[in-house]
Amino acid sequence: MGTFKLIALSNPVEGKDEEFNAWYADEHVADILAIPGIRHAERFRLATEKGKYKYLAVYEIEADDVNVPLTELRRRLRSGEIVLSESMQQDDVLLGAYATI
Template identity: 40%
Template structure:
């Protein structure tokens, strides 16, 4: 039996914040509109959303993180995302956004 090779997958980490006092409106837009639009772009396979744990201090730099699984280069996916012309919400703090591409290092480590 021949194993079919899958295209390499990488991760794109997005760290974001809402504009002050606009958290609820931001979350609705980000979860229900923005992430589905991103997942329609070529190469974006999946997204997992995260928020800071409630016990973390308010001084944490970013309140939300999204990890996008991408087929192929995460750097190319980031460039595609930035050039896609997706609408941005005024409730997103653009000045604090961080996007970092990651590549796997080695094989998965299992127990």
């Protein structure tokens, strides 16, 4: 069983920080944690004035093959089981999966 981190960098739509953070905390994190293999989530806000992305989410994944939970995540997004908020800039999200070394 391997341990991985899924990193998500994102921004809210201008002026919608409060709505974005409420959706993320109250809905989105639970949706992601419902995927088998995704065990833990942490969120961070940019601490400096400069940076392209204002928010960072780090999800811990435990799986033999990281592609299994990631494929399920994509499936749930495509099917509408996971709905992204209109308060998030959906056209500029950076995702990456990393293996523990």
